[in-house]
Amino acid sequence: MAPGDRKKIGEAALIVMRGGLFRYRFYFPPMQAGLHEVFWHRPLVACLSQDTGSPEIAPHDLLTGYMTGYLTDNPDPASAVETLAKISPARGISLCSA
Numbered sequence: 607m608a609p610g611d612r613k614k615i616g617e618a619a620l621i622v623m624r625g626g627l628f629r630y631r632f633y634f635p636p637m638q639a640g641l642h643e644v645f646w647h648r649p650l651v652a653c654l655s656q657d658t659g660s661p662e663i664a665p666h667d668l669l670t671g672y673m674t675g676y677l678t679d680n681p682d683p684a685s686a687v688e689t690l691a692k693i694s695p696a697r698g699i700s701l702c703s704a
Contacts, residue, residue, distance in 0.1 A: 642675030642687060 636643040648671035651664040675687040 638678065639675060641677055641679075643678050643681060644673055644675045646673050646691065647671045648691075 636645055638644065649669050651669060652661050653664075654660070655662045670691045673689045673691055674683075676682065677685070
């Protein structure tokens with residue numbers, strides 16, 4: 607890891623901790639269900655290994671994230687519909703209300 611990397615990671619963490627609406631999307635246009643644009647918010651979590659000092663990504667099934675639906679004509683985060691995603695090897699993805 608380069609000497610300035612820890613500082614940059616710390617600065618990014620502070621920005622995220624302050625919160626906000628970043629509106630970063632991997633795919634556009636979003637999936638649509640009825641009158642709602644649907645987004646799957648699936649976190650990417652990593653940390654430095656105490657054993658190796660190298661970054662390690664958390665297992666993909668540790669945090670499944672959640673889905674939000676925003677009205678297509680008025681995507682207001684305050685009125686979003688939210689559901690939790692559960693992944694089962696036998697049944698695939700199921701949703702439950704948050």
